[in-house]
Amino acid sequence: MxxxxxxxxxxxxMIRGGFPRPFIxxxxxxxxxxxxSKTEIKVVAAKKHSEAEKRRRMRINGQYETLRTILPNLIxxxxxxxVMNHQKDKASVLAETIKQVKELKKKVSEVEQDRxxxxxxxxxxxxxxxxxxxxxxCNNEEDLVKATLSCEDSLGLMSAISRAMGSVKTKVxxxxxxxxxxxxxxxxxxxxxxxxxxxxxxxxxxIAMHKPAFKMRRSTH
Amino acid sequence: MxxxxxxxxxxxxMIRGGFPRPFIxxxxxxxxxxxxSKTEIKVVAAKKHSEAEKRRRMRINGQYETLRTILPNLIxxxxxxxVMNHQKDKASVLAETIKQVKELKKKVSEVEQDRxxxxxxxxxxxxxxxxxxxxxxCNNEEDLVKATLSCEDSLGLMSAISRAMGSVKTKVxxxxxxxxxxxxxxxxxxxxxxxxxxxxxxxxxxIAMHKPAFKMRRSTH
DNA sequence: CGGGACACGTGAGCC
DNA sequence: TGGCTCACGTGTCCC
Numbered sequence: 001m002x003x004x005x006x007x008x009x010x011x012x013x014m015i016r017g018g019f020p021r022p023f024i025x026x027x028x029x030x031x032x033x034x035x036x037s038k039t040e041i042k043v044v045a046a047k048k049h050s051e052a053e054k055r056r057r058m059r060i061n062g063q064y065e066t067l068r069t070i071l072p073n074l075i076x077x078x079x080x081x082x083v084m085n086h087q088k089d090k091a092s093v094l095a096e097t098i099k100q101v102k103e104l105k106k107k108v109s110e111v112e113q114d115r116x117x118x119x120x121x122x123x124x125x126x127x128x129x130x131x132x133x134x135x136x137x138c139n140n141e142e143d144l145v146k147a148t149l150s151c152e153d154s155l156g157l158m159s160a161i162s163r164a165m166g167s168v169k170t171k172v173x174x175x176x177x178x179x180x181x182x183x184x185x186x187x188x189x190x191x192x193x194x195x196x197x198x199x200x201x202x203x204x205x206x207i208a209m210h211k212p213a214f215k216m217r218r219s220t221h
Numbered sequence: 222m223x224x225x226x227x228x229x230x231x232x233x234x235m236i237r238g239g240f241p242r243p244f245i246x247x248x249x250x251x252x253x254x255x256x257x258s259k260t261e262i263k264v265v266a267a268k269k270h271s272e273a274e275k276r277r278r279m280r281i282n283g284q285y286e287t288l289r290t291i292l293p294n295l296i297x298x299x300x301x302x303x304v305m306n307h308q309k310d311k312a313s314v315l316a317e318t319i320k321q322v323k324e325l326k327k328k329v330s331e332v333e334q335d336r337x338x339x340x341x342x343x344x345x346x347x348x349x350x351x352x353x354x355x356x357x358x359c360n361n362e363e364d365l366v367k368a369t370l371s372c373e374d375s376l377g378l379m380s381a382i383s384r385a386m387g388s389v390k391t392k393v394x395x396x397x398x399x400x401x402x403x404x405x406x407x408x409x410x411x412x413x414x415x416x417x418x419x420x421x422x423x424x425x426x427x428i429a430m431h432k433p434a435f436k437m438r439r440s441t442h
Numbered sequence: 443c444g445g446g447a448c449a450c451g452t453g454a455g456c457c
Numbered sequence: 458t459g460g461c462t463c464a465c466g467t468g469t470c471c472c
Contacts, residue, residue, distance in 0.1 A: 045459090046451075046452075049451080049452075050452075052461075053451070053452085053462090054450080056462070056463095057450085059312045060311055060312050063312055063315035063319065064315065066319055067319055067322075070322055070323065070326070071322075089446085089447060089448085090448085091277070091281050091284055091447095094284035094285065095284055097288065097318055097322065098288055100322065101288075101291055101321065101325065102291065104322065104325035104326065104329060105291075107325075107329050108325060173399070174397075174398075174399050175396075175397070175398040176396070176397055176398075178394065178396070266444090267466075269444090270445090270466080270467075271466050271467075273445075274446095274447090274467085275464090275465080277447070278465085282463095282464095310461085310463085312462095
């Protein structure tokens with residue numbers, strides 16, 4: 001490329017400026033220039049081409065670079081910049097990326113299925129102002145029902161809910177309880193509940209939410 | 222490359238087999254062969270080189286391919302394979318990859334900080350057989366303490382814990398309770414607790430865990 | 443030296 | 458037609 005470019009520059013200059021223009025016939029000049037123009041065009045096209053290609057390469061390599069920075073696997077710059085960065089080759093970077101993406105995806109899906117299908121958007125959910133009750137089957141876990149409820153918080157609430165759970169002979173394997181501002185939002189993961197008893201549990205919970213069936217009385221032990 | 226290879230094959234054959242060997246002087250033959258060997262070596266080296274380079278390219282492009290498959294952003298193969306796959310160019314694939322990786326990382330860290338630093342390995346933790354109590358500050362959230370306890374499950378346990386929480390004028394913003402096999406593991410995220418009162422809460426909880434300060438008595442309302 | 447990794451310029455194909 | 462991408466073979470540098 002070097003020689004082409006210099007060739008292009010020097011030769012073109014000589015032709016354009018070096019010849020005594022008045023002594024060249026018009027037709028000869030034009031044909032000559034046309035001749036030159038053709039190769040000039042070719043050369044300049046090649047130059048453009050190679051430059052565009054260089055830009056493309058730089059774009060891609062820039063992406064590799066940022067990829068290297070966000071992946072926790074390569075040797076970073078030392079404190080001293082004299083020490084050359086011993087970085088992994090492109091194929092390895094891509095391989096590592098693939099690995100990481102797969103791992104991250106697995107992680108995310110694990111957590112999401114752990115939350116029984118809730119998206120990561122509503123990870124932290126505060127009690128709703130309105131009373132709510134929802135039962136849903138967990139699609140990725142057999143025989144697991146997620147009961148979500150929002151209601152007024154009260155002293156006997158948990159006991160009432162526990163009683164409601166017990167009334168349908170079910171087992172709460174996990175609970176998530178948020179109480180804030182006098183409101184309560186609870187999520188219960190329930191096992192051992194057939195399709196038929198989902199309605200029963202729902203009505204029991206509805207009752208428990210609104211008028212706890214019993215009150216607690218404290219007595220010093 | 223094609224012409225180089227055929228050149229190498231045919232010429233070599235002609236030289237080796239085509240000449241009437243007995244009539245060539247030994248020195249001439251060897252020097253001639255040597256001469257040939259040099260270009261031969263060069264040619265075969267070039268071939269090896271280009272082949273290695275091809276292998277390298279294929280390795281990299283293979284990675285691009287798998288990257289394309291695991292990223293949910295590109296037009297996939299249609300049912301009909303005649304329709305050519307209109308796929309994004311390399312730079313875009315890398316850019317999309319970077320975007321995805323960043324998003325996934327954010328998602329994961331969000332969830333993990335929501336769980337207050339617990340790794341995704343111990344997302345579902347069952348109660349420990351031994352009694353345990355641990356208080357730790359959440360590093361990514363100011364004024365948030367995570368209290369984790371494992372102990373014998375009992376009817377008054379939650380009330381006792383609630384009392385312990387109230388005794389240090391703190392607020393539980395979130396709770397995670399797992400009760401299984403007569404054992405209980407609870408995690409409480411607590412706000413409004415100074416450094417000085419962490420010890421107080423710890424001892425209060427310790428007491429609540431082992432001998433609840435009061436018992437519940439049920440009475441029909 | 444040989445093998446690996448990269449950048450380069452160029453030919454080819456595709457809108 | 459030109460602008461873009463890709464594959465290719467090669468030059469070069471580094472173990």
